[in-house]
Amino acid sequence: MRTAIIGAGLVGRAWAISFARAGHEVRLWDRDPAALSAALAFADGVLPALAAQGLLRGSEPSAVRALMSPHQDLAEALSGVGHAQESAPERVDLKRALFSELDRSAPPSATLASSTSALLPSSFQEHLQGRARCLVCHPINPPYLVPAIEVVPSPWTSPETVERAAGFMRGCGQNPLTMKREIDGFIMNRLQAALLEECFRLVADGYASAEDVDIGVRDGLALRWSFMGPFETIDLNAPGGVRDYAERYQAMCAGLSAQMDRRVDWSGPVMDAIEADRAGRLPRGDLAERQVWRDRRLMALLAHKRAAAAAIGD
Amino acid sequence: MRTAIIGAGLVGRAWAISFARAGHEVRLWDRDPAALSAALAFADGVLPALAAQGLLRGSEPSAVRALMSPHQDLAEALSGVGHAQESAPERVDLKRALFSELDRSAPPSATLASSTSALLPSSFQEHLQGRARCLVCHPINPPYLVPAIEVVPSPWTSPETVERAAGFMRGCGQNPLTMKREIDGFIMNRLQAALLEECFRLVADGYASAEDVDIGVRDGLALRWSFMGPFETIDLNAPGGVRDYAERYQAMCAGLSAQMDRRVDWSGPVMDAIEADRAGRLPRGDLAERQVWRDRRLMALLAHKRAAAAAIGD
Structure with missing residues (x-):
């Protein structure tokens, strides 16, 4: 499936890895070309580490990386996509405007998902003609290391959209939890x-x-x-x-x-x-280095959980 | 060191494995001889599984098991011990009476610890002449699989007792957290x-x-x-x-x-x-079987954490 990442910051660039790892084409869109370059450079760094832990489904890092492309034109990024994942800053006015653009430009069959953790989907999706195909898919960053995804419908999201989004996430190796209705802070x-x-x-x-x-x-x-x-x-x-x-x-x-x-x-x-x-x-100057350690421990924990589930049961 | 387990039920029998694994002599005391037999049979079952996961510090199950002995005479069980761990039912009158006996019969240098999760140490240790050497060491059962131990002083527990109990627990491979003062429910x-x-x-x-x-x-x-x-x-x-x-x-x-x-x-x-x-x-008839699965997953998780700490850092 072709997918779009709308906003290539910390969250968007991590989604790109999760989607491409599952074999999806990933079009990264950002207004800022530097964010696009940084997102692709980030993938270049992360993919070999995931491969080393057996967390790339047996794919070559280069093959996963080849599925990603940078775009500054929104209509181009959205052309032919089945799932668009918005990860813009947490401002309701910005998300309202962005979702208007997404709803106008994405194919009618596409799911439009937001990564927001701070906003209810109803607060920026109510006005859309296509609000039935909109919802929130909230990750704990980075989703390529943390399986849980919160799938949160607004009051207008169709059941089919919820099921399609959850199925897409499962296909990406995530474990979606499906909320029955929205509430501040979701579950996690x-x-x-x-x-x-x-x-x-x-x-x-x-x-x-x-x-x-x-x-x-x-x-x-x-x-x-x-x-x-x-x-x-x-x-x-x-x-x-x-x-x-x-x-x-x-x-x-x-x-x-x-x-x-x-x-x-x-x-x-x-x-x-x-x-x-x-x-x-942890000396305050070592925070960034410790984040690298954390991600390595997370990767090792995931590899352990998969091995234990296979050997002992899940 | 010689240790005593006072009350050989679900919690006491698990402590026995943790203490003996560290090389301590373990005297199990219970009024009920059937509880003593069951505790030793339990150890016979668990020790080989721990060895298989590398969680027995390289010892043979039989060598660990040989450190355990059953006792129905309290004075005999307490003779020469450095640490006594009480795991009787959660009744304050019963624990008050039992600690009176422990304080009378144990060597003056012995630490007297309770496994209680429901009672504050002050509620059953205040009256003791040796209350300065008494405290709570609360496990999440079973301690041979869950490292965290809550070390909880009463207002009369001496700092030396807290330090000695925490050091003993560390020596048993536990990771004690030391509360500064008691509160209902402790931390966990x-x-x-x-x-x-x-x-x-x-x-x-x-x-x-x-x-x-x-x-x-x-x-x-x-x-x-x-x-x-x-x-x-x-x-x-x-x-x-x-x-x-x-x-x-x-x-x-x-x-x-x-x-x-x-x-x-x-x-x-x-x-x-x-x-x-x-x-x-999980069909309700399969709860016990699933508990066995849980403990196997816990063992595998602990083995993973040790390996990851060694390979990646802690």
Whole structure:
């Protein structure tokens, strides 16, 4: 299928890798030619690393790279596409205008998806004649390393569009979750916010350090979450499954959550302690280098998950 | 070092494996001889599986197993121990009485640790003459597969006791997090409760299915959390680190958490939907078999994390 990436920044350039890896033609469009060059140079760097981890479906990096082309003309980029993925800055006026252009110029059969995390699809898709074929497909960046994609319909998105977008994402090796209706923060940012609020409270109230909280998640809770998710985890944590778990532990959880009814200012005094903790473990000048480490660990984790699913079951 | 396991049920028998794997002598005590037999039979089953995954530090299963002995006499079990780990049922009267016995019978230099997740150490350790050497070391079961241990002092626990318990846990291959003071749910159950409350709300309010929530965590959020934790994750998610992240995203998170100011009844109508979803993926008769699968995946994940830390860095 031919696809278009609308906006070739940090998010768009990562989508391009995911789409091309699946064998799709990828037309990258950006107003800024430097962004297009940077996106293609980025792919040149990432594709061999993915191949080395077995995350390129057996394709040669050069063959994947050859599917990508840069475009500054929007109509040209959209010509004949089946899926267009918009990844412009998070401004509602900009997205409204851009989606008007997309809806005008893309083939009537094309799915028009936004990568937004901050805006509801209804806030910039309502006015479109083709709003039934528009929705949000929100990645955790970069999607070529993080399978989950949030597929979020506006009230006007057709069920066929949702199914087509989810199917396209599955074909790209993503694992789409399909929301039934839109809500601020979708699923992932809401869950992350819920967890982070309690992380900041615990440090602000002097119960633990940021590192101690990180230990509890990375060497504790998130191990099972990383291959089961929270519902399957509790389903297996009581003899009678999830209903039994709720009966045994709901009162305890309700009591704990009743103590979480206030928030602390993340940028207040607690930030001095958190930043000092982090800086002691990672000098601030090494953040970019550590991001490279993170992506290598993510690639290795994905390779492990695939191997474990094949050997042990999923 | 000689150690004692006080209460050989689900938690105690798992601690025995962690302690013996580190080369410690383990005296298992239980009032119920059947529990002692079951604990040793359990070890006979688990140790070869750990060895196969390289999680036995190169020891032979039989050598680890030989370090364990069953005891029905408490004074005998505690004779000469450096660390005693209580894993009795979660009843405060029972733990108060048991700790009185432990404090009377264990060598003065021994650390007395409880595995409780539901009780604060102050609620059953205040009355003890040796309360300075008492604390909580709370595992996520089983500790031989989940490194994180919550080390929780009561107001009377000495700093030396905290340091000694944490050092002992490190020696057992655990990764202890040290709380500065006690709070209901410690760190891990609080964070899990915060996340679960929003999971149940999202399903109850019709935004997503249980499986879609699980996808968002297992193929999204928890990938990075499983090797970095939440604070390092956000430290790497803004160009200027964690302070920059707070400045960029605090307003969004505050807005989301303001929408989370009510809870839904987990055992109410939402449970029908969640249980139906889970049962469709895992027939209720297969829960025990799936727990075996979970532990095999956990072992493989741990082996992966060690290999990745060695190859890529930690």
